[in-house]
Amino acid sequence: MKGIILQGSSRSDGNTAKIVKYLSDKTSFDIVDLSKKDIGHFDYEFRNRDDDFLPLIREIVSDYDTIIFATPVYWYSMSGIMKDFFDRITDLLRTEKETGRMLRGKNMGMISCGSDSLLQEGFSMPFYESANYLGMIYLGDVHTWVINDEISSEVKQKLDDFSKKLVR
Ligand SMILES: Cc1cc2nc3c(=O)[nH]c(=O)nc-3n(C[C@H](O)[C@H](O)[C@H](O)COP(=O)(O)O)c2cc1C
Numbered sequence: 001m002k003g004i005i006l007q008g009s010s011r012s013d014g015n016t017a018k019i020v021k022y023l024s025d026k027t028s029f030d031i032v033d034l035s036k037k038d039i040g041h042f043d044y045e046f047r048n049r050d051d052d053f054l055p056l057i058r059e060i061v062s063d064y065d066t067i068i069f070a071t072p073v074y075w076y077s078m079s080g081i082m083k084d085f086f087d088r089i090t091d092l093l094r095t096e097k098e099t100g101r102m103l104r105g106k107n108m109g110m111i112s113c114g115s116d117s118l119l120q121e122g123f124s125m126p127f128y129e130s131a132n133y134l135g136m137i138y139l140g141d142v143h144t145w146v147i148n149d150e151i152s153s154e155v156k157q158k159l160d161d162f163s164k165k166l167v168r
Pocket of ligand 1: 146
């Protein structure tokens, strides 16, 4: 499977980035740092149609069959950067339906990165429900955390198991 990891942290070299790098090394999946992209909020008048969202999603649907959303846990939810990306998928349903249809049959996975091992119930719901809505196959998710800049052996094991599902 050719895969891409969308990194949704507010910092490019933080904890989520460490997890993303580890998973990318295991899977050879490409990485896109969404914080480096100019992707505006959803706009009903599509005033931001010329920002980086459409070129990025076109590249994703044409070149990859697996998309991994990697988000820090911010206030029990996905990051705002990640949520903006999801909201903008609405552009495809309204103005670029052919690109939206190309998401069908692709695989989706999710990685969360929090401050410890506790992840509140329901965190993954927006991801698997969005996959369902878009006709994508949800491969599952893994919760991670980074303590003192180190990925623990427990988290590495979880990522190793997850990566096996991704590179079958
Ligand atoms: C705005 C903000 C909100 C946070 N909210 C939570 C939270 O609700 N639950 C949690 O476990 N950690 C929370 N944290 C901690 C981060 O999830 C944790 O430090 C994570 O590893 C940060 O990843 P990053 O370095 O990629 O931003 C929060 C951190 C920030 C900056």
